[in-house]
Amino acid sequence: MKKLDDIVITGYGIKAPGVLNKPSFLNVLNNGICTQTILKSVNEDQNNIVAGIIDDDFLELNGRNYKRYPRSVRLAISAAMDALEMSGLKDYDPKRVAVIIGTSAGAVLEIEQYSAAYVNYRSFPIHGVSIVDTHTLSTSVAEALGLCGPAFTLTTGCTASIDAVLMGKLLLENGAVDACIVGGSDAPLGSWTINGFKKLRALSTETSIDQAGVPFSSEHQGFVLAEGAGVIVLERRESAQAREQRIYGKIERVMSRNEGQKLLGSDETGRHMLEIFQEVVGNTKPSYVNSQALGMALNDRIERFILMETFSSDVPITSIKGMIGHTFGAAGAMQIISSLLSMEYGFIPPTIKTKGDGFEDIPIVYETRHQAVESVCITTHGSSGNNACLLLTHA
Numbered sequence: 001m002k003k004l005d006d007i008v009i010t011g012y013g014i015k016a017p018g019v020l021n022k023p024s025f026l027n028v029l030n031n032g033i034c035t036q037t038i039l040k041s042v043n044e045d046q047n048n049i050v051a052g053i054i055d056d057d058f059l060e061l062n063g064r065n066y067k068r069y070p071r072s073v074r075l076a077i078s079a080a081m082d083a084l085e086m087s088g089l090k091d092y093d094p095k096r097v098a099v100i101i102g103t104s105a106g107a108v109l110e111i112e113q114y115s116a117a118y119v120n121y122r123s124f125p126i127h128g129v130s131i132v133d134t135h136t137l138s139t140s141v142a143e144a145l146g147l148c149g150p151a152f153t154l155t156t157g158c159t160a161s162i163d164a165v166l167m168g169k170l171l172l173e174n175g176a177v178d179a180c181i182v183g184g185s186d187a188p189l190g191s192w193t194i195n196g197f198k199k200l201r202a203l204s205t206e207t208s209i210d211q212a213g214v215p216f217s218s219e220h221q222g223f224v225l226a227e228g229a230g231v232i233v234l235e236r237r238e239s240a241q242a243r244e245q246r247i248y249g250k251i252e253r254v255m256s257r258n259e260g261q262k263l264l265g266s267d268e269t270g271r272h273m274l275e276i277f278q279e280v281v282g283n284t285k286p287s288y289v290n291s292q293a294l295g296m297a298l299n300d301r302i303e304r305f306i307l308m309e310t311f312s313s314d315v316p317i318t319s320i321k322g323m324i325g326h327t328f329g330a331a332g333a334m335q336i337i338s339s340l341l342s343m344e345y346g347f348i349p350p351t352i353k354t355k356g357d358g359f360e361d362i363p364i365v366y367e368t369r370h371q372a373v374e375s376v377c378i379t380t381h382g383s384s385g386n387n388a389c390l391l392l393t394h395a
Helices: 022-031 071-087 108-117 128-132 136-145 157-173 191-199 237-242 271-281 297-311 328-345
Strands: 007-015 037-039 049-052 097-102 151-154 179-186 228-236 249-258 288-290 375-382 386-393
Touching: 007 022, 007 071, 007 157, 007 237, 007 328, 022 328, 071 108, 071 136, 071 179, 071 228, 097 136, 097 157, 097 328, 108 128, 108 191, 136 151, 136 179, 151 157, 157 179, 157 228, 157 249, 157 328, 157 375, 157 386, 179 328, 228 237, 228 328, 249 271, 249 328, 271 297, 271 375, 271 386, 288 328, 297 375, 328 375, 328 386
Parallel strands: 097 151, 097 179, 288 375
Antiparallel strands: 007 228, 007 249, 037 049, 179 228, 249 386, 375 386
């Protein structure tokens, strides 16, 4: 049997709070900068919250107006354009390039905006149907990039962009396509999402930026909601080398499973996540774990559990959520891109805000650690029992 070719990353693009390109993301990660801000409530009877907000509106991209497109779609298109430029995919047959983008909240902002108009034919927007069609996300990215290969939109919540990588890797390995544009995008900063996670007591209600969304801390509870998009270009190593394209990293292994839990439930023992984590790392001892830890008690306890059961205190762990917040379906892609920068420039980004109260037994990276980084394990969890892990190695 012919050995499967390596699946490698040849480009990426990111739009996150305080981050619009590679240099700005590198600066945030290397210096441990919190880019979160205060989101003012639209309701007088509710408090403001800490959130990760992107200032740009992305209404015009490459000279074209995208005002009728949902914000999550505009974010994805902008990030995908950057990824395509970095990867130099212009010479590929557009029918042989797939687009796979994941999301959690989809176009929830626009659905809120037009919800009062749905009963009135005259005021109902002409693009109303496309707003509620989540697949607009991937088809719009494909159209904007001039691609007409397979297009898939994954709505698997917080694991969506890791799931997109998994699907892209499979398509490349079986020869169905020559390249994949994969990632995630979410713009969830609306009343529906905010009120929903407040009801679940999952969202931080702290009004101090330093005290909101604190990873690995028993003294704090709740995550910081953020918007953003992360897009990655996957290719077979042989193809990338043939066109002398720079390779930034290799997808060594990636796995995703669902625990089969009830609505909004998850396995509190962490055993399901442990199995996936251990299968993905295999015999590799990664340079560090890029954790989803975001300030939710159960989530962060499971992160500690899988680390200690697998490596004890031998492998450092960090989380970038204290810097940019939790971007739902885009989170995994952002963790991948941060790990690519970590490997390229030789550092482990810090976990900011926290003192590690209640997590003193694990080797949390509190200050930027400059060292060679050969491999990173990335973890993500999703609502109703989704778990996904990815092992990224040096090119």
